Amino acid sequence: MRKKEEKKISIAVIRRLPRYFRYLSDLIKLDIKRISSKELSQRMGITASQIRQDLNCFGGFGQQGYGYNVELLYDEIGKILGIDKRFSCIIIGAGNMGNALANYQNFRNRGYDIVGIFDADPRKVGTVINDIKVYHIDDLESFVAKQHVDIAILTVPGSRVNEVASKVTALGIKGIWNFSPTDLKLGSDIVVENVHLSDSLMVLGYRLREKLNGSEQ
Amino acid sequence: MRKKEEKKISIAVIRRLPRYFRYLSDLIKLDIKRISSKELSQRMGITASQIRQDLNCFGGFGQQGYGYNVELLYDEIGKILGIDKRFSCIIIGAGNMGNALANYQNFRNRGYDIVGIFDADPRKVGTVINDIKVYHIDDLESFVAKQHVDIAILTVPGSRVNEVASKVTALGIKGIWNFSPTDLKLGSDIVVENVHLSDSLMVLGYRLREKLNGSEQ
DNA sequence: TAGATTGTTAATCGATTAACAATC
DNA sequence: TAGATTGTTAATCGATTAACAATC
Numbered sequence: 001m002r003k004k005e006e007k008k009i010s011i012a013v014i015r016r017l018p019r020y021f022r023y024l025s026d027l028i029k030l031d032i033k034r035i036s037s038k039e040l041s042q043r044m045g046i047t048a049s050q051i052r053q054d055l056n057c058f059g060g061f062g063q064q065g066y067g068y069n070v071e072l073l074y075d076e077i078g079k080i081l082g083i084d085k086r087f088s089c090i091i092i093g094a095g096n097m098g099n100a101l102a103n104y105q106n107f108r109n110r111g112y113d114i115v116g117i118f119d120a121d122p123r124k125v126g127t128v129i130n131d132i133k134v135y136h137i138d139d140l141e142s143f144v145a146k147q148h149v150d151i152a153i154l155t156v157p158g159s160r161v162n163e164v165a166s167k168v169t170a171l172g173i174k175g176i177w178n179f180s181p182t183d184l185k186l187g188s189d190i191v192v193e194n195v196h197l198s199d200s201l202m203v204l205g206y207r208l209r210e211k212l213n214g215s216e217q
Numbered sequence: 218m219r220k221k222e223e224k225k226i227s228i229a230v231i232r233r234l235p236r237y238f239r240y241l242s243d244l245i246k247l248d249i250k251r252i253s254s255k256e257l258s259q260r261m262g263i264t265a266s267q268i269r270q271d272l273n274c275f276g277g278f279g280q281q282g283y284g285y286n287v288e289l290l291y292d293e294i295g296k297i298l299g300i301d302k303r304f305s306c307i308i309i310g311a312g313n314m315g316n317a318l319a320n321y322q323n324f325r326n327r328g329y330d331i332v333g334i335f336d337a338d339p340r341k342v343g344t345v346i347n348d349i350k351v352y353h354i355d356d357l358e359s360f361v362a363k364q365h366v367d368i369a370i371l372t373v374p375g376s377r378v379n380e381v382a383s384k385v386t387a388l389g390i391k392g393i394w395n396f397s398p399t400d401l402k403l404g405s406d407i408v409v410e411n412v413h414l415s416d417s418l419m420v421l422g423y424r425l426r427e428k429l430n431g432s433e434q
Numbered sequence: 435t436a437g438a439t440t441g442t443t444a445a446t447c448g449a450t451t452a453a454c455a456a457t458c
Numbered sequence: 459t460a461g462a463t464t465g466t467t468a469a470t471c472g473a474t475t476a477a478c479a480a481t482c
Contacts, residue, residue, distance in 0.1 A: 010448080010449075012449070012450095013449095014424070015420055017419070018413065018416035018419045018420065021419075022398060022400070022416075023400075036462085036463060037463075044400075046450095047451060047452090049452065050449090050450065052464065052466085053450080053451090053465090055465095056464090056465060060464080060465065062463075062464050062465080063457090063458060063463080063464070064457045064458045064462075064463050064464040064465080065457070065458040065461070065462045065463050066462080066463070066464085067462085067464080068464090080423070081419050081422070081423055082419075082422055082426050085422075085426065095317075095320075096316055096317035096320045096321070097321075099313055099316075099317065100312075100313035100314045100316065100317040101414075103312075103313045104314075110415055110418065110419060110422075151422075151425070174425060174428065174429065175422075175424075175425040177418060177421055181239060181323070182239075183236070183261075189428070191424045191425045191428050193418070193420060193421035193424070195412070195417055196235070197318075197321070197412065198235065198323050198324070198327055199235035199236065199239075200394070200412055201324060201327065201329060201394060202234070202235045202298050202299075202327060203232055203234075203235065203410060204392055204394055204408060204410035205298070205304055205392075206234070206297070206298055206299060207231070207408045208368070208391060208408045209299050209302065211391065211406070211408050227472080227473075229472095229473070253439060253440085254439075254440075255439080263474095264474075264475060264476090265475095266474070267473090267474065267475075269439095269440065269441065270441090270473090270474080272441095273441060273442075277440080277441060279439075279440050280440070280481090281439050281481045281482045282437070282439050282440075282481070282482040283438080283439070283482065284438085284439065
């Protein structure tokens with residue numbers, strides 16, 4: 001029925017978009033007006049072919065013989081990433097990580113508004129973090145009834161995250177940004193993006209050890 | 218010269234290891250003694266083929282007709298990931314994210330000791346976060362001279378991260394866990410693992426919008 | 435032994451890279 | 459126009475999946 005998105009765009013391409021976006025932002029700051037896929041490829045350490053393939057998933061943003069207009073390309077990728085759209089988000093878990101995320105100013109600039117923080121600890125309830133109120137987790141249902149929420153950011157302990165995730169999905173929230181080390185078992189109508197910090201650190205450790213062993217001859 | 222690692226193991230395989238490790242840890246908690254690649258594949262949502270291929274990069278840990286001994290496999294993957302080895306780490310940037318990471322108990326359990334925190338703000342210097350002292354960034358050099366440091370965890374603003382990363386590599390630190398949104402330009406003898414939170418959130422937003430648009434028919 | 439399941443080779447699939455005609 | 463560089467098709471590469479002989 002729908003016209004667009006005949007060709008399914010692979011997740012690998014999607015995950016590169018924010019990186020293109022950052023590099024283009026840097027180019028704008030450097031007052032560079034146009035760039036070829038070749039020059040961008042050198043800056044980013046990827047092939048020019050890949051850049052052209054990636055961009056052409058979404059449209060022909062360049063011009064033969066000229067390259068890409070930096071500002072135009074930046075805007076187009078911004079549109080693809082939905083920088084112009086706003087998401088309303090809640091943080092569940094007002095621990096250290098929840099605190100850090102609540103204080104991260106960058107999310108708002110990217111279209112993500114944090115509208116509430118939830119915790120089970122009564123001592124935290126009623127406090128304010130970066131102008132955002134902390135509510136009791138039991139008030140989540142009534143909160144969501146009054147205010148639409150797109151994304152739940154889960155910074156609760158691993159032992160509690162499945163329970164919290166079920167609650168959140170039952171309330172109709174469709175996106176979860178999961179900071180707990182646990183994989184969530186949820187239906188396919190919910191989008192989950194994981195930030196498994198320990199996993200990332202362990203991969204760093206593996207690569208580091210590999211490098212050190214390799215160079216020791 | 219060396220016997221092992223004739224075949225280069227792909228980074229895709231490495232990045233799956235922590236996930237296997239977590240699932241096996243869960244199985245141990247459930248008191249499950251043995252598991253076939255088929256059953257594990259169903260739990261993890263990947264193919265049994267992939268599990269067997271991945272594990273056989275490192276050795277034959279299973280037994281025909283039986284499957285894998287959970288505890289043994291857990292130990293082996295732990296060894297591959299170097300859970301038994303210790304890394305000494307410093308955090309640079311005592312902001313909210315630095316604070317959150319300093320308070321994360323899990324890293325120590327995985328072999329990563331945070332031995333110092335550094336910041337440029339004199340008001341933070343001398344304070345203690347989770348029993349770890351905060352030093353002035355200018356004292357980094359003398360600190361590293363006295364105490365070996367494997368990994369620098371960078372939670373400084375994007376505007377400062379390249380400068381800090383150069384300093385850190387000049388002092389001989391070989392691993393960087395980078396939490397700033399900036400890509401680091403460094404030599405090839407240093408291992409960098411990035412945690413680009415904004416990128417991750419933007420990918421979530423893209424996937425969420427795609428899902429919502431798709432289901433609206 | 436018979437059944438189950440691995441380790442491993444072969445086939446498939448998808449993603450990356452190369453090549454080049456189109457065109458600014 | 460000539461040169462440069464895209465958009466796009468074709469070739470390559472690597473990763474995933476399937477198949478099955480080996481064997482517990």
